[in-house]
Amino acid sequence: MKYLNKIGLGVISVLSMVSCAENSLLDFDVKKPESVQMYEYLKDYDVLKAYVNRTENPDFILGAGVSLNDYIQKDYRNSFISSNFDEMTAGYAMKHGAIVGDNGSMSFTGVERFIETAKEAGITIYGHTLCWHANQKASYLNTTIADREIEIDPNDANNALQITTPEAKANIWDWQLEYTMPTPLTEGVEYTLTMRAKASSVYTVGFWRTDGATTNYGPDIALGETWGDVTVTFTPTMNATRLQFCFGTFGGDLFFDDMVLTASGSEDNLIGNGTFDEDDLSQWGKPSWHSYTFSIEGTAAGPATWWTNLVNNSNVETDDVSSFFATEITVGPDAATIGADGTGADGVGRAIVVKSGDNPSNDWDTQFFVKGPMQLEEGQAYRFSMKVKADKPATIASQAHNNPGGYLHWSMVGSPAVTTEWQEYSNSGVISASQAGMNTIAFNLAILKEANTYYFDDIVWEIEESGNTIPLTDEEKRDTISYELERWISGMLEVSKDYVKAWDVVNEPMDDGNPYELKSGLNKAPADFASDEFYWQDYLGKDYAVMAFKLARQYGNESDIHFINDYNLEYNLDKCKGLIAYVEYIETHGARVDGIGTQMHINVDSDKDKIAQMFELLAATGKLIKVSELDIGINKKTSEATEEDYQAQAEMYAYVVNKYKELIPVSQQYGITVWSPTDSPAESSWRGGEPIGLWTLNYSRKHSYAAFADGLSGN
Template sequence: MNLRYKTGTFFFAAALLGSSCAKQFTADFPVDKPESIIAQEDIDSYEPLLSYLDKDANPDFHWGVAVNASDYLGKGVMHRLVNRNFDELVTGNAMKHFSIVQDDGSLNLANVQSLIELAAENEMGIYGHTLVWHAGQNAAYLNSLIAPENIGGPSWDLVTAIDFETDDNANYLYTDNAAVSFTADGQGANDQGRALQLTNTAARANDWDVQFFISLDQSVAVGERYELSIDIKSDAAANYSTQAHRVPYEYMHYDFFGSISSTPEWSTYTREITISEEMAGAGAIAFNLGLNATTYYFDNIAISKFNEEGGSGPVGDSGYALVLSNPSVVNSWEAQTAYDFDAVDANTAFTLSIAAKGSKAGSIGVDLQNSADYSGESFGNISLGTEYQEYTFTLTSTDLRNRFIVNHGTYDGTVYIDDVRLTVAGSTANLIANGDFESGMAGWGGWGNGSNRQLSANGEGYGGPGGSIIEKTPEEKEQIISQALETFIAGMMEVTKGHIKAWDVVNEPISDWPDQYALKTGIGKEDMAADEFYWQDYLGKDYAVKAIQYARQYGDPEDKLFINDYGLEGGGDKCEGLIAYVDYVESKGVTVDGIGTQMHIDINTNKDNIINMYELLAATGKLIKVSELDIGLGDNTQTPNATAEQYAAQAEMYKFVIEKYFEIIPKAQQYGITVWSPLDSPNSQYSFWRKGEPIGLWTETFVRKPAYQAVAEALEKQK
């Protein structure tokens, strides 16, 4: 028989949780026990939560909890708490794609197998979470499957490279007029590594009176194309020329790789040349430093040769690209590159696609403008990596537009852009005539901060000479990603079949804004997380159909398959949007057994919206699961700041959510409720969920809270 408790317990126990600790002492006279202590003793006298659930009256109801697989497998306090208080567990990450799929595509299911075996020993059910999601994916592996293919076209082959990390490189030397040392203030790929530091103590009569030489690993020949890339800076602004030498000190031609400008900030100088008759036979570059009395710094020197027939160059280095170099950080608009096109009227929908990379990570902006008054609108920012990526943006103009602009003032480095395509709705014509730069730089210009623009054969490759990079078609990508999804689900079901009988097959499919009837997408999204991969962008709206088909094919026919999402109690269209998507999926011939609602809410969540959500879900006739219930105190309230009144309100909200579930959801549709965070969330660097919030039924130290009592009483009512 379960105990009955005093009224007012919520408040007094909450008062205990909200008070600070004091040093204990032994009194020499009797005192009354504080009400808060009595209240906590009342809560502690409750039985485990599972004992309050009448399984005879609710035989198909699952009372679940989320737990880290390692905590359960460790057989410690959390293991015992789960076994005593719940009859089903779900793991936070152990069954997600990135925990299972290795970088070579193999599946590591050993941890899942161990969890199944231990749960079976303790007669504990497991709910599967999750088969298809946009987060928690091994995105690097999935993206590698659909990456462009290198078919051996033209490439840039590295000829000479010097990073100054050691003293034993014979490819460089310098004149006696310079003081030479090394600095640990390196740049680029070896940031904070060594760089060469060369000081010219006085301005000389001739620039060649102080020289720094780089010897090439091979002599150059007429018609060959070479590219120099070098990280540079100087204590004072300086400009210096480069000469072609047969070997150091054997002069051939004054201009080799152009004139270089440096500032006190590191920048990357890049120059591509075609070898003339005057340069033929050169095997060294001389940097003429004599005219400026300053200290120069050099790092990460690379000389590459263009190989028309293909070779060992990196994938994608083919065709031409526009190279933008900005020596120092200024306002974004203070270094701009632009292309003017025929004017397009206001209220026009534009789509921009562009490929870009940089000499380091950073960001540049892309805008449209009216050149007459400089008014404009932004497509957004491009987050650059050191390998080419493709970006797609859209905007609808509010005024006439005739100029495309790249804002690169805040990026102090070298940017490569290629395959720029700007179109308007209803047309496939590119407003930028030579956006692939295969016909040169015509139409492109720029200004600001001493930045420069030049053409490079270090392009992305699409449309480049020889076409060394072949992009997979949408149909090919769909087939490849379908196979990857099938492999993952088949492997999961092979180990879990007969043990896990319900699954979140599809997790969080619906967009948050602006259209809550649409699917989420990663198209055009910047700063994609390392574990993000949107299956729907490759498989389309039917991605959930495929996932359910695979789950039915490889699992047990009687498994219960759910589609799950958050924010359904938010008062917007998301609940109806999810229901509409479930209807769509079933129209394709598969069965969705249930709908999960996550309910990561707080004490201020609108209760009418919760009731409305339950009513909408009940009307579907599907199994309904509260899949991830936790309740905060509102306004990101942290545990040290929580009050007794807030803990009481939290307890009342837990009770409300559970009681209304049993009241509104018909018994035949009641799959169950899962508490997502049984303990309050710690405020530590390892806490990734509602960090520092007191959202649980227990404190971090396993002390029962008023919410524990509220949940026990809500469960006990369900006879």
Template sequence: MKYTKNILGTMLLTAVVTASCVDDKPLAFEVEKPASIAGMEYLNDYDVLKNYVSSSANPDFKLGIALAASDYIAGGQVTQLANSNFVEMTAGNAMKYASCVNDAGEMNFDAVENFVTAAKAGGLTIYGHTLAWHSQQRPKYLNKLIAPIPLPIDPNAKNSFIEYNTNGAGENIWDKQATYMLPVALEQGVNYTFKVDIKASEEFEGLEFWPIWSASPNKDQWGGSKDVQYLGAKGAIGTDWATYEWNFTTQFTLDKLQIVFGKFGGKVYFDNLVLVKDGADDNLIDNGDFAEETTNGWGNNWNGPSFQIVSEGNDNAGFCLKMTNNEKKNNNWDSQVWYQFDKPLTEGNSYTFTAKVKATDSYNCTIFMQSSTGGAQGYPGGFNIGTEWTDVSFTFTPEHNQVDKFTFNFGDFVGTIYVDNVIFSDGTSDMYVSNFENQSIEGWISWNGYQALSAEGEGYSSNQTSIELTPQEKKEVLTAAMNNWIEGMMKATDGYVTTWDVVNEAISGGGDDGEGFYTLQSASNASADDAKNNFYWQDYLGNEDYVRIVVAAARKYYAENGGTAPLKLFINDYNLESDWDDNKKVRSLVHWIKKWEADNVTKIDGIGTQMHVSCYANEATQKSKEEHVVKMFEILAESGKLVKISELDMGYVDENGNNVKTENMTEAQHKAMAEYYKFIVKKYFEIIPAAQQYGITQWCITDAPSDSGWRGGEPVGLWDSNYSRKHTYAGFADGLAGK
């Protein structure tokens, strides 16, 4: 019998000959062939997989394999198996967003282009995986696109920082030091960036940054640590704020920052300190902007420059009421903002309004006294508003006993009026006091236009450093980013990839969309880690527009970049065969596809069911799994869409509910898996109409290594780790053949 690599790999059969010490004649005997070898020999009789596709299948049926693009490009055993057994490939990761886009938003499609070139040479088509997904994105870059827009800082705004007074120059640069003890020590051998704003009472040179390991056992004769990094000076320190930056790799564990300036006799000021590890965003310095006016963590050296928190600017630039009129109207009363008192004011009594006000242009603001019930109205006057914060005071006396509204009129003014530190007084006590620091605008009402800083963040005050983008602005920014990504991918594939997972794993598998179906994936229903590490486009583009935007971009940029064959777009998802929810997820997916296509523009061509399944030793469990595979295929057939088994692989679960590792699998368990493969593939062809049969893709070509991030150590392949056929190969082939 000929033993081939296809079954067992390379084997050496050794004839054993024993010599007799009596007659010196050889005693020959035969070694019986192991049952394990004999039981695998039938696999030699199988042809390559693609030759088993049923003649009754869709003539365009694609038998596919998923693999790493780099493995296929390498041209080794994986390439040979792919070319001989399959007609289509799916790249595991190479065509995903995070593989092509870095944290700065820069795109690189070299790997994709090389993969396309290799596929053409091998005569295989490519199934694109995937254009849109919430996982494997670049949250750092995408969140930066929709981050609040920085605003000019009001020069009058209060700013706190730390001051070090040297009280006279020393002889050496180390004689005067500002120190900060880090809450968490820096790691040895890691890259960090330190930024700080510095100014001085007069210009000087000779300021350096010396981070130190103060807890080091390596002390010198003075008791100080020898484990110091001397990072050098950054030129002259001026009398105006300037930013200084040090990039360094830690030579030791470092737990304390030292900024040395011993030869300077004056005051040095520090603000906005940021220390970050490369690739991270967390500032390792607490209260680096001194918004909390505390010196916690700060210190000095033995020559003791004194230090304290100081401030510049004023307290008048906090949150404030913001009234904006974008279009000049015929009368000043055509735009109004009023304060609604709790009860009507007393007729004839004297009341006082005081506040700080400013505007984008000078304006004489008229005040009305009104009644919410109508009828009562007075015109007591107004006050001038300039472009700088000014104190105003206005006294008024109600002429009616129904007056309960104090009204600003500014319809003939184009611009913004800011109001802060408001006090209404009746002469004996204050009826209303607000500096809007709690972001409350309770009692304030507008007619025909105003904006205010509220708990929801509408508007901004003169010292606010940024303004949030509106939901519509975020949608527009991210739509442009999505279009840019898809255009880049379509250029890289140059019309060769005609079928895509246009959106991957959109359905959450939980919640209720209001119609009895699952909601879409969202940061709101994800775990804390998933919400942080993923980017949920649909949270910004909208549940319905998300898919519509991606589909439209795919069709547009495919056509513009060499695409001539019909483009087929799939929605791909997992757990569609699940029995624990009676196939609710696949029903939900079909429901959402109908919603996405309800605009009569968007067209979804097909549905991909991943089918990362397991074969169960428990008969009842296995029976339930098989029944729901059938139900899934029936639902997919009824959808009228193309159907693809997009990521088929299989593990084994024993009677105790444990996943069995490859090394512990029995031959009976392998054969049970082969039967389940045959069942799945056969049912696909039996239930899915030929016209809807797009194809089947096996997700794992070989069993997973123990250190694999995907089903590590499990028997998920049709070949073993030595590229020998397994029983599952036969089951898969028999299913394709309809046996």
């Protein structure tokens, strides 16, 4: 082997300086220290990439993990990488978190400089990575799916009743506003009045009812200086014809909005134009001698509370059945059938159609589920309504579930009596302690113990919200995150595709505890998320990788090589099998995966049998196989390492290279990337202070260098 040391081999440099000293000063033999002698053989090795057998495997790529900022300085670090390796993988600088700003803007300046510097050196770049849960600009992505603000336009049907009094008078009846009932209230019936209201200063309005001869006083209505909800309940002792609001001792502005008056057992609003969004005050009036003014104005400040519908496609106008599930149905697993046009309420549009089976054992053998996007908490107010009919009359029962099939509590929204004619059913209430955590309403449909067909339409399940924001639906979040993934991948590939021809498209998808399932953040507490952690799959589902691979192909080059990559595949063989199964899933859903990357951040005592088994499993896929991030630790810090440790490390490096070449067919060998060519500095975030490399921190070759080189060459 020839000697070529371009980089400054630490120990050899010392020897060189000694040899430059004047011979006249050396009148006796100098014996080299044993620690120097045992490494002196390394000076005879060539640069590392010279040991790849290009005749036997011309496509084999020897890669290195690098810092983009270090490499573009064009100093000794640049020369070191370019001399020893074919390809570079940037550790961080080509990831979403490095490119995307807090406002979503993308800056590719560093990537462009990286590409230009690589071109000059004649070394290729491996793209890392397009879709991962870590190193993401999570702060920005989370803002795109955050609760949206309610936009209030005071000139767009969002008005209130404004009452302005010029001064405060002596008696509460000195200013009065009356509402004349179209139909008198009924003596002895309980009524509830609700509205939103505020005043220019804190005040209590007197609320009276009268038939012209008798007056009922109270309960009074307390108003604050900001919009708030008001609810009063009363039972008139006469057939009241007028409601009276009295505020004679007040000087300033009063505001009423969203006024609803209902009789017990009814949801019909007895107040006409209670939202004040129409220009109609015909039922309102004041005594003629009163000098205050009242009018409909664009002064509503947005609801103090409002209701959010949890159901997608409530009116069954589209093919979206994401909110509806059923058992014993004829199409698709876990989906509800959408009927033909004309099956909807009153023969208009479409309905959800669910067929119950014949001779069931239990009422719940056929169930229809309505699922919301979130789990509800104790004390949360809800209201539910739907239009429903059946081929045969039946009284069905409801349950609260924490997912379809996860029973929590009986009679969630009552027991609708279903007839053969369309009718509307409604129910409202507050989530109880035993219902807490529910996100699904289940209806038991096998009540007749014989076959029946049910039709559901106009399904509205609302929860009460407070503040000035409203949550996005699951569908809205999915659309938003799909857009962001496409925007990110298309932007990166537009800049890089002319030079970067291979990519980690999806990185680390599989869960460690459930290795046949995807990683997820759904069960993590907010405090447990890292600041750069964002799970695309939690919004896009299992097909998130299908989408990523399709986008990479669409915006890159047809000939690009696309990898899926994960870690601990040699440690957990089930994870390796789970990743292989996921590749099969991706490809059966229309995307192409060219290769599988195994990271291999291992130690000298890692299980060699499992390493071999992993390579065998990967080879059997027929895919390109890449060792994507190889480094080997000794379970000690550099300051504690012994000669025996370094010999063991060299032996393990040799084992990995040899087994890769032995068990992965040449046609499937993409190559090996050394993730940390030098030992790791103490301050590094990656295995800090560990001697994991082929070179020391001062770029002296280690025994691992020789072992790795010999493995590449087959010696």
